[in-house]
Amino acid sequence: MRVTVLTSDNQHHIKWFRDSLPYINAHRANTFVLHLGGDALESVNLSNIISDIALLNSLGVKLVLVHGASPQIDRRLTSQSKTWQEIDGKRVTTPELLGEITGIIGGVKADIEARLSMGLVNSPMHGSSIVVTSGNFVKAKPLGIINGTDFHHTGTTRKINTNSICKQLESGAIVLVSPLGYSPSGEIFTLDSLELAADVAMALTAEKLVYFSAEPGIRDPMGEVISELQLHEVAGVKASTSDEIFLTLTSKACHQGVNRCHILSYMDDGALLEELFTRDGSGTQIIRVSYEQVRKAVAEDVAGIIELIAPLEEQGLLVKRSRELIESEVHRFTVIERDGLIVSCGALYPFDKRGELACLATHPDYRDNNRGELLLSSIENEAREIKLGSLFVLTTHSAHWFVERGYQERDISQLPERKKSLYNYQRNSKYFEKDLS
Numbered sequence: 001m002r003v004t005v006l007t008s009d010n011q012h013h014i015k016w017f018r019d020s021l022p023y024i025n026a027h028r029a030n031t032f033v034l035h036l037g038g039d040a041l042e043s044v045n046l047s048n049i050i051s052d053i054a055l056l057n058s059l060g061v062k063l064v065l066v067h068g069a070s071p072q073i074d075r076r077l078t079s080q081s082k083t084w085q086e087i088d089g090k091r092v093t094t095p096e097l098l099g100e101i102t103g104i105i106g107g108v109k110a111d112i113e114a115r116l117s118m119g120l121v122n123s124p125m126h127g128s129s130i131v132v133t134s135g136n137f138v139k140a141k142p143l144g145i146i147n148g149t150d151f152h153h154t155g156t157t158r159k160i161n162t163n164s165i166c167k168q169l170e171s172g173a174i175v176l177v178s179p180l181g182y183s184p185s186g187e188i189f190t191l192d193s194l195e196l197a198a199d200v201a202m203a204l205t206a207e208k209l210v211y212f213s214a215e216p217g218i219r220d221p222m223g224e225v226i227s228e229l230q231l232h233e234v235a236g237v238k239a240s241t242s243d244e245i246f247l248t249l250t251s252k253a254c255h256q257g258v259n260r261c262h263i264l265s266y267m268d269d270g271a272l273l274e275e276l277f278t279r280d281g282s283g284t285q286i287i288r289v290s291y292e293q294v295r296k297a298v299a300e301d302v303a304g305i306i307e308l309i310a311p312l313e314e315q316g317l318l319v320k321r322s323r324e325l326i327e328s329e330v331h332r333f334t335v336i337e338r339d340g341l342i343v344s345c346g347a348l349y350p351f352d353k354r355g356e357l358a359c360l361a362t363h364p365d366y367r368d369n370n371r372g373e374l375l376l377s378s379i380e381n382e383a384r385e386i387k388l389g390s391l392f393v394l395t396t397h398s399a400h401w402f403v404e405r406g407y408q409e410r411d412i413s414q415l416p417e418r419k420k421s422l423y424n425y426q427r428n429s430k431y432f433e434k435d436l437s
Helices: 008-027 046-058 070-079 095-116 162-170 193-204 241-255 271-277 299-314 323-332 371-385 399-403
Strands: 031-036 062-067 138-142 155-160 174-177 180-182 188-190 208-213 228-230 260-265 284-287 292-296 333-338 341-351 354-362 390-395 408-410 430-435
Touching (some): 070 095, 299 323, 299 341, 354 371
Parallel strands (some): 208 260
Antiparallel strands (some): 138 155, 341 354, 390 430
8 A cells, every 4th residue: 555655745735625614614605805916017026926816716716806006007107208197196187197097007907817818837738728807897077177277088987887897797807907997978987096995895795805915914004914903992003104095995895794804915926825824814803893703602613612622622721521521511611712713711610609600711813812811701601691790710821811810719619519429639720710790
């Protein structure tokens, strides 16, 4: 019999692939709107991003790609001693510049189409038939005269032809949207590609809106990337001017029905796949409701609870519980679920006017973000709601953690009589209790 020994690299890839399976299933047939600005299109990492987009298409994700072209336009006009004027963040597209600008945008669009037509480079899908379609999907209106400035052919979105886009997506095509819009009278208007991407996502009620940025996401005051922001948290973020634009547009999109928005780096190879197919992602996610929630356990959580506590039971840190016992007592458990994974659990057992906190566990990858404290607080609140006067715990290794949270050590003789009869003197657990009144 042939036995294959996997290298550590192969084991890592296989684990990553297995862990990504729930996301592959969840993303299939959903609509994602991706924005690639002109700076991203000039990145050295562009070929990898294009390959990742082709991969998403092969996995059945419906993709709309909105592109920009501002640096390409600026460079071409500068070489001709022309200027595309900008006032308060808006470009002024004069009739004299319109033809030049639309020509450059057309060239950028053609280059993207050519790159996507290559399929997945250096793979069995190289040269595969990926259909890219574009058209007059965007109806526009003039921005008009603002503070005395006539913006001429600079416009804003009037309407997105969602029916036509959806038909193309259903056929398996990638829809490519350029920053141009057309009026019913046949006029052409240039559009802000960032705003256009949000408009398209909202019109389609897309599952995701993804912005590629020069930064890996929104940073906190310490310079660390913020992994997740809920809508109510966005207003409190002190962001740079460029980040403020992303936060404004993603917040608007979420309010209008887009489930999740993402800001990630176009410089980091694999950032898109890491953001979409791992629990912790690579950039910043803006969502209406957190995908990590504290809730009461249900029968479907039994397997996740067992997987979480099994290593601690083997180490002797938790008392062993059979599957049958957990199934019968699952209503006692509270869990923290993160995108389908049970990352923390704890159980509450009433004993007259006191309650026992038991089986408190947190996944080793998620122990540095106060989830244990969050779960403890939730169970303490539950105990108060059912009129328990105190909460106690028996522990062999976490005495200091409970003391720091207001629990006081007591003698075993003070345990409730029913619990005292079950006490395992061989484990010699210490007894701590907290008054909840």
